[in-house]
Amino acid sequence: MRRLLTPxxxxxxxxxxxxxxxxxxxxxxxxxxxxxxxxAELARNPFLVTLFTRVIILALAATSLNLILGYGGxxxxxxxxxxxxxxxxxxxxxxEGIASGFVQWPVAIIAxxxxxxxxxxxxxxxxxxxxxxxxxxxxQLVYYFGVGLDRYGGDDGLSIRQRSGFAGLxxxxxxxxxxYLCLVLLTAAVYLTWRxxxxxxxMVLQGSRTNDRRMRAIGFPTFRYRLAGFVxxxxxxxxxxxxxxxxxxxxxxxxxxxxRSGDLIVMVVLGGMxxxxxxxLGAVVLLTLEEALPAVIRALATPLFGEVAVRMAEYWQIxxxxxxxxxxxxxxxxxxxxxxxxxxx
Amino acid sequence: MVCSPVAAVTDALLRIEGLSKRFGGIVAxxxxxxxxxxxxxxxxxxxxxxxKTTLLGQLGGEIRPDAGxxxxxxxxxxxxxxxxxxxxxxxxxxxxxxxxPDFTVLDNVALAVQAHAGHSFRFWRNARAEKGLREPxxxxxxxxxxxxxxxxxxxxxxxxxxxxxxIAMALATEPRMLLLDEPMAGMGxxxxxxxxxxxxxxxxxxxxxxxxHDMEAVFALADRITVLVYGRIIASGTPEAIRANAxxxxxxxxxxxxxxx
Numbered sequence: 001m002r003r004l005l006t007p008x009x010x011x012x013x014x015x016x017x018x019x020x021x022x023x024x025x026x027x028x029x030x031x032x033x034x035x036x037x038x039x040a041e042l043a044r045n046p047f048l049v050t051l052f053t054r055v056i057i058l059a060l061a062a063t064s065l066n067l068i069l070g071y072g073g074x075x076x077x078x079x080x081x082x083x084x085x086x087x088x089x090x091x092x093x094x095x096e097g098i099a100s101g102f103v104q105w106p107v108a109i110i111a112x113x114x115x116x117x118x119x120x121x122x123x124x125x126x127x128x129x130x131x132x133x134x135x136x137x138x139x140q141l142v143y144y145f146g147v148g149l150d151r152y153g154g155d156d157g158l159s160i161r162q163r164s165g166f167a168g169l170x171x172x173x174x175x176x177x178x179x180y181l182c183l184v185l186l187t188a189a190v191y192l193t194w195r196x197x198x199x200x201x202x203m204v205l206q207g208s209r210t211n212d213r214r215m216r217a218i219g220f221p222t223f224r225y226r227l228a229g230f231v232x233x234x235x236x237x238x239x240x241x242x243x244x245x246x247x248x249x250x251x252x253x254x255x256x257x258x259x260r261s262g263d264l265i266v267m268v269v270l271g272g273m274x275x276x277x278x279x280x281l282g283a284v285v286l287l288t289l290e291e292a293l294p295a296v297i298r299a300l301a302t303p304l305f306g307e308v309a310v311r312m313a314e315y316w317q318i319x320x321x322x323x324x325x326x327x328x329x330x331x332x333x334x335x336x337x338x339x340x341x342x343x344x345x
Numbered sequence: 346m347v348c349s350p351v352a353a354v355t356d357a358l359l360r361i362e363g364l365s366k367r368f369g370g371i372v373a374x375x376x377x378x379x380x381x382x383x384x385x386x387x388x389x390x391x392x393x394x395x396x397k398t399t400l401l402g403q404l405g406g407e408i409r410p411d412a413g414x415x416x417x418x419x420x421x422x423x424x425x426x427x428x429x430x431x432x433x434x435x436x437x438x439x440x441x442x443x444x445x446p447d448f449t450v451l452d453n454v455a456l457a458v459q460a461h462a463g464h465s466f467r468f469w470r471n472a473r474a475e476k477g478l479r480e481p482x483x484x485x486x487x488x489x490x491x492x493x494x495x496x497x498x499x500x501x502x503x504x505x506x507x508x509x510x511x512i513a514m515a516l517a518t519e520p521r522m523l524l525l526d527e528p529m530a531g532m533g534x535x536x537x538x539x540x541x542x543x544x545x546x547x548x549x550x551x552x553x554x555x556x557x558h559d560m561e562a563v564f565a566l567a568d569r570i571t572v573l574v575y576g577r578i579i580a581s582g583t584p585e586a587i588r589a590n591a592x593x594x595x596x597x598x599x600x601x602x603x604x605x606x
Binding site for chain 1: 406439
């Protein structure tokens with residue numbers, strides 16, 4: 001665990017390091033997530049499991065984005081498109097009578113990888129704002145393509161009546177089983193990214209984030225490595241898309257609306273870019289606030305403003321916005337950076 | 346007196362012929378022809394704006410020349426991208442320190458080693474634990490005398506140490522030829538003297554093209570010197586010949602006395 005959380009600089013392990021706030025918080029969060037279904041069962045609150053399944057799936061999507069955004073410095077503003085493509089792969093196959101997850105999920109992942117290959121091959125030749133705009137443009141293209149898919153519901157989306165089947169090995173209609181499957185996949189994805197970013201491949205990815213010109217001068221053909229990173233991130237997010245479609249039992253173009261891509265970026269930046277557990281922290285905080293802020297506003301404002309408080313609660317993002325701004329301005333390393341007690345530049 | 350050194354040297358490691366580059370109305374490289382034989386330390390001097398860095402940029406593959414040809418080991422590299430030139434053994438350092446600030450010193454050099462240790466589509470093993478990358482990197486740091494700073498973040502280094510690390514990284518790519526862009530820029534006299542010593546050591550085994558403003562260092566180190574003014578070579582020859590060249594004195598050195606030092 002210590003190594004998972006320690007970035008570039010190696011240090012000797014010690015008890016104080018293990019008890020550093022960020023490690024304690026992450027350990028506590030993982031324990032909480034592992035025990036959540038038990039608590040939900042005891043408290044007879046199944047909604048908690050539903051909510052946190054969603055949190056975990058979006059954390060998986062954010063983790064995949066972190067690979068290219070946090071470690072690779074590629075600000076993809078169309079990452080939600082892979083949620084959509086992965087979701088539609090599952091939805092369309094279910095609609096056409098292919099219910100096996102052994103087929104659906106690999107197709108979802110491969111479709112996303114191929115799409116990322118095309119987008120990456122074209123967009124990674126550009127930098128900065130142009131890169132952001134091109135990734136956004138491609139995502140919007142697919143979004144409107146989804147709107148035009150009349151056979152599969154078009155704008156209204158497509159209901160997925162049947163969960164992906166796994167030959168009796170897993171029952172995704174069982175809320176608890178599905179929750180744990182998502183949790184295991186998220187943990188695996190975090191571990192995978194950690195291995196990746198510390199491997200030779202990851203060194204190239206991180207090197208070209210900070211100084212691509214120098215990377216080429218010392219002999220790296222950086223484009224192909226960045227493209228590979230872009231494809232891996234897309235494929236991983238495709239898996240998240242397949243999970244999300246199974247979770248909601250529904251897929252529509254709204255899943256890949258550009259604001260959803262923005263949400264994913266917010267999760268990564270809020271949690272801490274280039275940090276293994278940052279996207280998970282970001283997803284938990286953002287989605288919890290999304291649930292909690294309206295209720296808090298309602299509770300606080302009702303004694304003061306009565307009926308109007310309900311309307312006020314609809315504007316919960318007025319609080320979220322400044323919060324995000326504070327993190328960006330004063331905690332460059334996000335929540336993870338705050339916990340680590342150091343600012344990154 | 347425009348020399349034509351191209352014809353004189355037949356076994357040149359680096360050969361430049363008729364290299365030209367314009368930026369709008371400014372001619373940054375004007376028909377530059379130059380041959381650097383293996384084992385030579387060749388210095389390029391010239392006033393600010395003479396086009397020295399532009400020349401190096403074209404040699405490194407970052408700037409595409411409008412006309413002309415660059416050969417390295419008798420291979421035409423004019424159209425090759427920078428990374429490919431590095432793979433062929435042509436390494437460059439940068440005038441403006443250009444490193445990876447959030448990596449440690451050792452990470453930086455290990456990255457340079459990695460660039461020349463096969464492809465990097467290796468996704469699993471911890472690169473920081475690979476002896477094959479770390480040990481050559483430590484060796485390169487030791488040669489530059491900054492082995493003691495291996496585990497420090499680059500952002501914490503002094504300016505002089507940055508410059509040393511720049512050279513260590515170029516060295517770690519095991520080049521046949523080094524292109525050094527003002528390695529002594531902004532250094533104190535002690536640090537400069539140290540770099541001179543290091544370069545003297547390196548020139549025994551490497552061919553070096555050196556751009557430098559420090560005349561004392563240039564005349565102490567160079568086997569041959571080329572003088573560039575407004576993108577044109579006005580003279581090329583041994584330090585003695587350059588020192589005696591009236592045109593060089595007039596065009597570039599003028600009132601400067603450091604050339605006589």
